[in-house]
Amino acid sequence: MTTITLVQGDITQETVDAIVNAANSSLLGGGGVDGAIHRRGGPEILEECRRLRASHYGKGLPTGQAVATTAGKLHAQWVIHTVGPVWSASEDRSDLLASCYAQSLKVADDLGAQTVAFPAVSIGVYGWPIEDGARIAIRTVRDADVPAVEEVRFVLFDTRAYNAFVDQLG
Ligand code: ADP
Numbered sequence: 001m002t003t004i005t006l007v008q009g010d011i012t013q014e015t016v017d018a019i020v021n022a023a024n025s026s027l028l029g030g031g032g033v034d035g036a037i038h039r040r041g042g043p044e045i046l047e048e049c050r051r052l053r054a055s056h057y058g059k060g061l062p063t064g065q066a067v068a069t070t071a072g073k074l075h076a077q078w079v080i081h082t083v084g085p086v087w088s089a090s091e092d093r094s095d096l097l098a099s100c101y102a103q104s105l106k107v108a109d110d111l112g113a114q115t116v117a118f119p120a121v122s123i124g125v126y127g128w129p130i131e132d133g134a135r136i137a138i139r140t141v142r143d144a145d146v147p148a149v150e151e152v153r154f155v156l157f158d159t160r161a162y163n164a165f166v167d168q169l170g
Contacts, residue, residue, distance in 0.1 A: 011155040015075040017113035023081040025060035041072035064099035084122030101140040109146035
């Protein structure tokens, strides 16, 4: 059974086995939580991302997929990078957002990570409506079969996102 916990704060301050990054497909850094993770984690993470781009992910990491690197100076063993979909009013991309959580958890489970911290993927610059993003996040984690993962901790940066996750957790 995976326990879901919610905290409001900065994910780069968490001590867990794996920290999930809402990356972009270039894997080469960006704004928001991605920028914060690279800033605090130091250059080792970017170096490993560059190596991934030079090997398995020449065209970048596809939306909905996940890949692990070192966590550098963060208080974690791994950063799991996942690429959320950009919100679209005309196309339902919910499956891709669910896939970010499911694939990140699969990577975590394969690594043997017992504690995993997630940000609210796609809810920032990518424009996903907060309530719906929270619903998909909680539902997908509840449905996941990941025996190694004992705790999934959602780390929400602001009060609005935190409250949306509290409402969905019920
Ligand atoms: P995306 O491009 O997937 O939307 P963003 O990084 O823009 O990713 O935003 C995703 C969520 O992460 C937003 O709710 C944003 O407020 C939040 N966020 C930004 N910085 C941090 C941080 N240091 N820790 C946790 N969450 C963060």
